Amino acid sequence: MFITIQYINLNDQMIKRHLQDWLVFTRLLYTPAQMIINHEKTQPFSLRMVHQLLNKLTEHEDLEFVVKNGPNESYFHLVDGNLLEKHLITQDIFLKQKQMILNYMDIKMNKRGLFGYLRSYDEYLYHNTEEIKMRLAFEETQAIEQLPKIRNQKNEIVVDCNQFAGYDIFYRGFCLTSCWRIYFSSRYHKIIPLAVVQEVQQVEQVCKVAEDVWFVELYKDPYRWQEKLNLNYQRLFRDQMGIDQLAWNNGVGILREPLIEYAYTDNVIQTVQYQNDRLQPTPKKEATHFVTRVYDIIHDNYQERRVKGTLNAQAYFPWVDEQGMKMMNYLVLNPKYSLDEGLCAYEFYLRNYLEINVADERYQEYLAILNIYLPDEFLTKIPYKPLKEKMADIHFSRLKKRRKRIFFDLKKENNHLRVNFIPFSAMKNTNEISRVGG
Incomplete structure (x- = not known):
């Protein structure tokens, strides 16, 4: 023991x-x-x-x-x-x-x-x-x-x-x-x-x-x-x-769909737990019930809300630019620890943010963007061709480069996603970099 x-x-x-x-x-x-x-x-x-x-x-x-x-x-x-x-x-x-x-x-x-x-x-x-x-x-x-x-x-x-x-x-x-x-x-x-x-x-x-x-x-x-x-x-x-x-220290995470997600802003913690119709823990994309908790650490103020419903686009892309008609999320990855230079991780995250079922008019009208921040040296190692081969059911646009970023667009039926690969050196919040990759 x-x-x-x-x-x-x-x-x-x-x-x-x-x-x-x-x-x-x-x-x-x-x-x-x-x-x-x-x-x-x-x-x-x-x-x-x-x-x-x-x-x-x-x-x-x-x-x-x-x-x-x-x-x-x-x-x-x-x-x-x-x-x-x-x-x-x-x-x-x-x-x-x-x-x-x-x-x-x-x-x-x-x-x-x-x-x-x-x-x-x-x-x-x-x-x-x-x-x-x-x-x-x-x-x-x-x-x-x-x-x-x-x-x-x-x-x-x-x-x-x-x-x-x-x-x-x-x-x-x-x-x-x-x-x-x-x-x-x-x-x-x-x-x-x-x-x-x-x-x-x-x-x-x-x-x-x-x-x-x-x-x-x-x-x-x-x-x-x-x-x-x-x-x-x-x-x-x-x-x-x-x-x-x-937390993880393998550079790319565990590649599993979450049962709960966290968001931290200053001294406030927000969590969303995903549940099925029997109010049991369930993966995010299968959820029909949601438990939202907001806790203010400084003022010791706790709020809880339980609702039944379906996911909207903001559950995947929480940052919305109304004027530019864009919705965005981001990841910080470090593929240097992966034996396949991040290929499996890229596929998991691309499918995770593309293959979503949301009843949200804005999703069809807005540009859905996933920003993936990488060590600078990996910007030239994006496995574009292997990804296209592994994800043959998805349409890839051409790989493009613009202003220190590499990007392409994905489309599957009515779903769409722009994927930007951005170097760490262009990232504003360096605290996020320090916690990724061990």
């Missing part, structure tokens, strides 16, 4: 209390035999030395500390008043001490906890190990060959863990993932309206364990994570939360 808790903004007194609790909790789980301080040599565990070390710590320290005994290991990293606590324990210990462990999580999350989770360590490794050599320790070569691949920063071919439901990724300093038990503090409202967490569907339970702490349990038995039904629950939770709409 793998246990993680993240704390923030701790003062000296809080740090000492948390680390004393960490030590007591560890010793209740197992008897430490060894310890490692700041990656130095492993030495025999000494309770006296540990107490001396913990008593000297302040919020300005930068310290990593590990204690272990066989397969059991406990760790903390303290830096600038923020604390990360981890425990790795055997299944036997977890089953014997389960209630104590769950109580510990509830209590500690209420003491400046930001985020926490419990999950099978095998599940964590499967969903978060990208290096092929490391995966060989728990997976056959033939199975690894079937997994999606990308290039990493070192230009090595690795597994694209972005495609896995249990992949841990960070957005604006917040950890986002999907696993057996996930704990959220109310501070997550800065990126996700907490009503999205509270109303998540098809999970084992959603509970409020303290004034500003919730946990979600996806299924009953964490050690049966590989069962198809539980994997489906894990994927559905990730999609309902919209994790992959917020």
